[in-house]
Amino acid sequence: MVGAWPVPRWIRSLQRRPKPVLFDALTLQLGYNATLVTIGATLLGMAAGVGGTFLFLRKRALVSDAISHATLPGIGLAFIIMVALGGDGRSLIGLLGGAAVSAGLGLLCVSWLSTRTRLAEDAAIGAVLSVFFGFGVVVLTIIQTMNAGRQAGLEGFLLGSTAGMLRSDAAILAGAAALTLALVLLLRRPLTLAAFDPEYATASGQNVTRNDLAMMGIVLAVTVVGLKIVGLILIVALLIIPPVTARFWTERTDHVVLISGIAGGVSGYVGAAISAAIPDVPTGPIIVLVGFALFALSLLLAPRRGVMSSFLRHRSFQRRVHLRQGLLAMAQSQPIYEGLTLRLLRRADLVRPDGVPTNSGQARAAKAMLDEARWSIVRGDQSYEAAAALYDGLTDIETLLTPDQITEIDGRLAAPSEVPA
């Protein structure tokens, strides 16, 4: 029965291949082109990680999807124009230039539709990405009917293809990626400010429109440079996954930027190296999958924001709430309706299996009641405002007030309550 499953060729190739190849790739020893591509992918990943953070913090991550899909007609039209001018149409700079122009046009359409009509930005993004892509497909089919178009290889821009790349192209890519990274680092400060708090940025004299434009410029640059390495469908992953990954580890904007840059760089580096080491593995998908692996680890394991720790925290929180409510109900001789509350009380030996409160249960209930009375004084007294603001019904009063303060409050509890004037 196992035989019915075709063993994919790449698994067999992994089995055959000696391991050192991947090691060679990771240490940049697989030849000049592969090294340039790996360096380029690393720099690009860093630039995308940093640039994508601003997009993510502005909650506009998928704008990049519209931009990247909108490059397709530009690539095709640039090819046609270059052929019409007598070239062979395959100049990388020319094709990337065309991509940039039509992506910029797509971006304009998105912002025009979402500001000048009643359509929301997500509809504008979806419309632009699908229509531009559809038109791009039309242009590609025109190219296929051209004599020069048969070996155009423009399909490589869909999914990225770095195999068999010209040496000059590899150099251009590495250089462009380095430039993009430099641009991102240069604009980091104003963009952080604008992403974190647009209103404050305006108030402090920042030109938000210009910052937004700069942000989109970076996204555009990352997209265009990434076309050949990752491909236009997957380049958005490079802009989205690293910032989301980074967000799990920190609450600080500048740290998100830093971690995202590192995550993007690692994805680009490891992905490009694996792709260089194993034949016929397309670069783009591997980079994306490495990035996703980092994301999945963060989602599960990150302290504080990770799934594991929030699950554990939520459960212990829920138990504290139920226990406390149960104690208060006990102290006031009120019935307890919820099964979970009763189970928790029994398990903590505060209530006997038959439901009667134990001695320690009565003591804890009395203490909970006393604390409630103390809190109500704290909350009614302006001099305790700072402590009252922290009140959440669960925090132990001893952790927020000094013993002296508690003694003072207890004194008031004992005395007949006085009405504040």
Next chain:
Amino acid sequence: MSIELATLNGQSADRAARDQSPLAIRGMTVSYGQKPAVFSVDMTVRPGAMTAIIGPNGAGKSTLLKAALGIITPLAGTSTVFGKTVARQRDWIAYVPQRASVDWDFPTRVIDVVMMGLYAQLGLLGRVRAHHRAQALDCLARVGMQDFATRQIGQLSGGQQQRVFLARALAQQADLYLLDEPFAGVDAATEKAIIDVLKSLRDAGKTVVAVHHDLSTVAEYFDDVFLINTQAVAAGPVADVFTQENLQATYGGRLAGAQMDSLSAATA
């Protein structure tokens, strides 16, 4: 033999109160993240009264209402409507959400929004007949909006939008009306129109509960108040409970002195 036995008398009295109350909430705790927005709140609404839920911003007023209705899931606690779970008493409840909670650019007309209140009558596929339409128009007339029936909802002012929401609730012909900040950001004429409608409901024996934020009108508009700041602070008839002492306990130091003065004038 158990807690229930130990507190048998208290329990039966409590159960009787729950069964008769249009809305009874027990031990309600709701949390967004790690800080409870509502903590261990009990509330028993008096039938045929107008009750205001009062408290500072972020005190959990709207959250309490939404959790009681099952719109959001509480961490702990139960709520009953006339003694049964909310799910079994849907037809007795009409809920008016905050105006800002929906997209007013939605492509629909005023009359269509009011017709949404007739869903319980119409069901999935029931035909809309002339008497349904008349019913909807009648509800619009009760809030003074009959001339706007075919307007697109986005063209209305804030006050008019609020009145449309109230008309939709009227169309539900409920016994318990729950309103979330019905007077927030509305003009004086709308406020008057809404309170007149609510009072007429009360006079017809219905129960009204509203999240309210304007302390100066509480005594004029409502019979009962429920003071909340994450926890319940005090509850009961306005005359007994709406006191400076209780307000101080609810609002803490945040209640400005001037506001207190105007209140003492109002409550005196």
Next chain:
Amino acid sequence: MTGSEFVPLSLPPSLIGICVAVACALPGNFLVLRRQALIGDAISHVVLPGIVVAFLISGVVAKLPMLLGAAGAAVVAVAAIELIRRLGKIEPGAAMGVVFTTMFAGGVLLLEKSDTSSVHLDVEHALFGNLESLIWLDATGWSSVFDIDALAGLPVELPRMAITLIGVALFIAIFWRPLKISTFDEGFARTMGMRTGPLGLALVIVSAIAAVAAFDAVGSIIVIAMFICPPAAARLMTNRLETQVAWSVAFAILAAISGYMIAGYGPLWIGFHGSVSAAGMIATMSGVILGIAAVKGPHRQRAT
């Protein structure tokens, strides 16, 4: 153009195009109003990994396993987006971006590195579709439309798409009121006892079924255009949901017919030979329609 040419070569593809366009535009109205327009984007990207996995499991290039695989992938994607959004507290757009790019990358990798290259299953086909190839060889002219034997030779995509369209239309018609109420005011819908969570999921699944049934006719990316452009253009024409849906159906049909005709005959009109991608042209025409509505539509701007 004679019947003997039009009926076998152009009638089935245009009809399929119309069914695809309308089946996607109908749920698209609600997706656009719910700010979920890009769910269509996410779904259509994960169709590719779905069919690749289906092929690897079943070992055959057959329609049924592929449709199941694609539908399964759509459900997995929607679940993963929801899971990541809730567990990681990540905004929906970014959660979508993570999921669909990863699944697409996985699909491409499996495709490139497994033995599927020997069969007709390639990335471009999944992306662009091949509407033109869905011809009806048994037809000789208009009379064939009434000829049982000839009808048996119709491309299987046509009845499949027609059934999908009927199913989608029935879903929208039956759940019209809950869909409308919960799209406008979810909290209110819940107090009326509507299960808004399952209903929203059902809408997404119906959209996924439409996208999956459509992908091999028009390609997975271009399906997005049909989800978004006709409803978006229709929104700019009217302020009533009922009228908006009618406009969206009209726009979808217009885009399908004009796109198909221009793709097939446009190059000839301007003196070129050959034809261009019909699916691409349909998407382009839907964009043109949206562009015109955005400039001229009577209700293109917000009320205030």
